[in-house]
Amino acid sequence: MAARILLTTFDCRDAVTIANFWASALGYEIREEASNPPEEIELRDPAGTGHPLYFVNVPESKAVKNRLHLDLATDMAMDDEVTRLVAAGARVVAVHRHPPDFNDPYEWTVLQDPEGNEFCVGRSLSPH
Secondary structure: OOOOOOOEEEEEOOHHHHHHHHHHHHOOEEEOOOOOOOOEEEEEOOOOOOOOEEEEEOOOOOOOOOOOOEEEEEOOOHHHHHHHHHHOOOEEEEEEEEOOOOOOOEEEEEEEOOOOOEEEEEEOOOOO
C-alpha cells in the first residue's frame, strides 16, 4: 500500500496568527491545543472532507520562495475571493492568465499569507 498525506505542516514565526488566517481563508476550525499560547495548532475542515493543516512555531523566518504551495479554488468571482483574503491578511503578488491570448483563459492570483507563504487562488474548474 502506498503512503498517504496525513496533514500539511507550516513552519511559522507566529503559529496563532497564521492558523487564524488559514482558518478564515478555508472556513476551517481550530482544534484546541493544550499549551497557552499554543506552539502547535491543527486546523480541520468541519465537513470532514478537506485536508488538515498543522502550524508549528519555529525560531527562523521564511527566507526564500516556497517550493510547495496550496492552490485554492473558488466558485465565487475571483476578485471577490481575493478581496476577502486580502482583508484577512493576505498580500497580492501577481495575477496570471493562461494562455494569455485565449478568449477565456484560466486566471489565478498569487498571494502571500501574513508570513509570506505563497499560495494561489483561481476559479473552480468544475462545471456549475
